[in-house]
Amino acid sequence: MLKLYKRLFFVILLIGIISGAVIYYTVDINTFRHLSSFRIWSLAAVLFFLSVGLYFDGTRLMHLVRISGENISLMEAVQVVFGNYFLAALTPGAAGGALAQVLFLRRAGVPTGKATVLVVVRTILSILFLLLCMPVVFYYDPGVMPWISEDLLSVISSAVIISILATIWLLRKNTLAYFLVAFTKRLHYTRRRRVFSIYRDVRGAILMLSSAPLSMLRVFIESAISLLSLYSVVPTLFMGIGAEVNWLHVLGRMIFLNILLYFAPTPGGSGIAEGGFVVLFNEFVPSGTVGIVAVVWRMVAEYxxxxxxxxxTVKVFGRAFLASQIK
Incomplete structure (x- = not known):
C-alpha cells in the first residue's frame, strides 16, 4: 500500500513540477491580457468533445468484445477506458494501461486470453489510424518536420503504409515466426518466451481484425471519431483565447504528437507531451499563452x-488489490 501512495505522490509531484515549469518559461507580459478575454463557452465545447471521445472509446470496446464472442455493458467498457488512463499515468511508457484493461475485462467476464488480444487490437487500431493519417499530415503540413524535405517526407509516408500492409500480411501467414526463431536463438529462455508470447498476442489481434471485416470497419470508424474528438479539445481551447484556428492543421499536429507519445518513456508521457505541445503550437496562439493551454489540455485530456x-479502480478492486499490482 505504501508503494502505491509513493507512486501517486511521485506522479502528482511530477505533474506539478512539469506544469509549473512549462507555464513559467512560456508566460510573458501579454499573457494575462490574452487570458482576460477568455471565452467561457469554449469550456462547454471542450467538455462536449471530451465526452464524445470517451463515449466512442467505450462503444468501440463493446463492439470489439462482441466480435470476440463475449459481451460487456457500456459501464464496464467505460471502466476499462478510465482504468487505462489511471494505470498508464502511473507507469513508465504507459505500460500499466494494458494491465488495467485486462484486469477490468476479466472482471467483466472476458477470459484472460481474449482480454489480452482485445487490448492489443484496441491499441493497434488507434496506432493504425494515426499512422494512416500521417501521409496526409506530411503533405498538408510539411512544417511539422521542417528539417526534412518534402520528398523525403513522401518517401517516409509511403514506407509507413507499405510497412503496415507487409507486417499484417506476414503476421497472417505466420511468416514472421521463422524470423523470430532465428533472431531469438541467443536470448535467454525467459526473454525468448516473452518475445513469442507478445508475437502470439499481436498475431491473434491481426487475425481478429480480419475475421469480421464489416464489424471491424465500424470499430475503426469509432476509433477515428474518438481520437479526433479528443484532439478537438485543443483547437477549441485555441478559439477560447481568441486565436485564429485552422482546425485540420491543428488536428494534424495533434496526430503527430500523439504518435510520439505512444513511445514516450515517462509515466503518461509527462514532460514530453507538454514540451512537444509548446514546440508544435507556439505559433498558433497569442504570445505567452501556449504553456497555459498545454497544461489545460493535459488536465482535460489526461488528468x-x-x-x-x-x-x-479503487471501487472495483479495492486499494489492497491495486497496491499489489503496482511494481
Whole structure:
C-alpha cells in the first residue's frame, strides 16, 4: 500500500513540477491580457468533445468484445477506458494501461486470453489510424518536420503504409515466426518466451481484425471519431483565447504528437507531451499563452480521466488489490 501512495505522490509531484515549469518559461507580459478575454463557452465545447471521445472509446470496446464472442455493458467498457488512463499515468511508457484493461475485462467476464488480444487490437487500431493519417499530415503540413524535405517526407509516408500492409500480411501467414526463431536463438529462455508470447498476442489481434471485416470497419470508424474528438479539445481551447484556428492543421499536429507519445518513456508521457505541445503550437496562439493551454489540455485530456480512473479502480478492486499490482 505504501508503494502505491509513493507512486501517486511521485506522479502528482511530477505533474506539478512539469506544469509549473512549462507555464513559467512560456508566460510573458501579454499573457494575462490574452487570458482576460477568455471565452467561457469554449469550456462547454471542450467538455462536449471530451465526452464524445470517451463515449466512442467505450462503444468501440463493446463492439470489439462482441466480435470476440463475449459481451460487456457500456459501464464496464467505460471502466476499462478510465482504468487505462489511471494505470498508464502511473507507469513508465504507459505500460500499466494494458494491465488495467485486462484486469477490468476479466472482471467483466472476458477470459484472460481474449482480454489480452482485445487490448492489443484496441491499441493497434488507434496506432493504425494515426499512422494512416500521417501521409496526409506530411503533405498538408510539411512544417511539422521542417528539417526534412518534402520528398523525403513522401518517401517516409509511403514506407509507413507499405510497412503496415507487409507486417499484417506476414503476421497472417505466420511468416514472421521463422524470423523470430532465428533472431531469438541467443536470448535467454525467459526473454525468448516473452518475445513469442507478445508475437502470439499481436498475431491473434491481426487475425481478429480480419475475421469480421464489416464489424471491424465500424470499430475503426469509432476509433477515428474518438481520437479526433479528443484532439478537438485543443483547437477549441485555441478559439477560447481568441486565436485564429485552422482546425485540420491543428488536428494534424495533434496526430503527430500523439504518435510520439505512444513511445514516450515517462509515466503518461509527462514532460514530453507538454514540451512537444509548446514546440508544435507556439505559433498558433497569442504570445505567452501556449504553456497555459498545454497544461489545460493535459488536465482535460489526461488528468481528469486519471482521477476518474482512480475512483473506478479503487471501487472495483479495492486499494489492497491495486497496491499489489503496482511494481
Amino acid at each position: 481528469i480521466p486519471f482521477v476518474i480512473g482512480l475512483y473506478f
